[in-house]
Amino acid sequence: MAPRNESDFFEIAVGAILTQNIAWKNVNTALSSLKSRGILDPVSLKNISTSKLAAIIRPTGYYNQKAKKIRNFIAWYGRCNYRSRDLCRMDPVELREELLSVNGIGPETADSILLYALNVKIFVVDAYTKRIFTRLGLLTGDPRYQEIQRLFQRHFKGSAREYNEYHALIVVHGKDFCRKKPLCGECCLRSLCGKYI
DNA sequence: ACCCAGGGTCATA
């Protein structure tokens, strides 16, 4: 498992918060602004005012809420006994619980940080995942986050690298499932999922 | 001029 440098860790973690209910595309400009100002680090984000931060991340929408969420995350990091490079030594279950205790970090954001920033082998469930798995008949009704995650993790025995790749595939093809009739994205995922699920 | 995008929190019943 590969610990990342602090710069990468914060870019991924802050990006995970900024992308909540928003396409990645909209996040890049905000992350670039933070980087070009040299404030994508825990000290700068601790010192900047919430309103200043909100103005910078404006293009991502929900900017007032997200500014608070980012500062809540930074405050947690300040309280945490581990530095970013050592977080991977924490028990992943305990770390997940700690992330979830931060106001503004829910299951998907916590799991995104674990998988993408810390290479913890945990599957990130998003709206697309739920829609696709339900549409494919793998799940029925209105499954909860944990059920969907368990379904994938029970059947897919792959590396964290592959967890990462599969979630990316779902995001890429997920929009095809907005339409009623099967499209190429569905065919792709049928063969994809059929191999493992 | 709509419609939606890789969520999460809070209030209410």
Add this chain to the structure above:
DNA sequence: TATGACCATGGG
């Protein structure tokens, strides 16, 4: 437990 209101900009 579960359902709904709310947050808000940018691209199609």
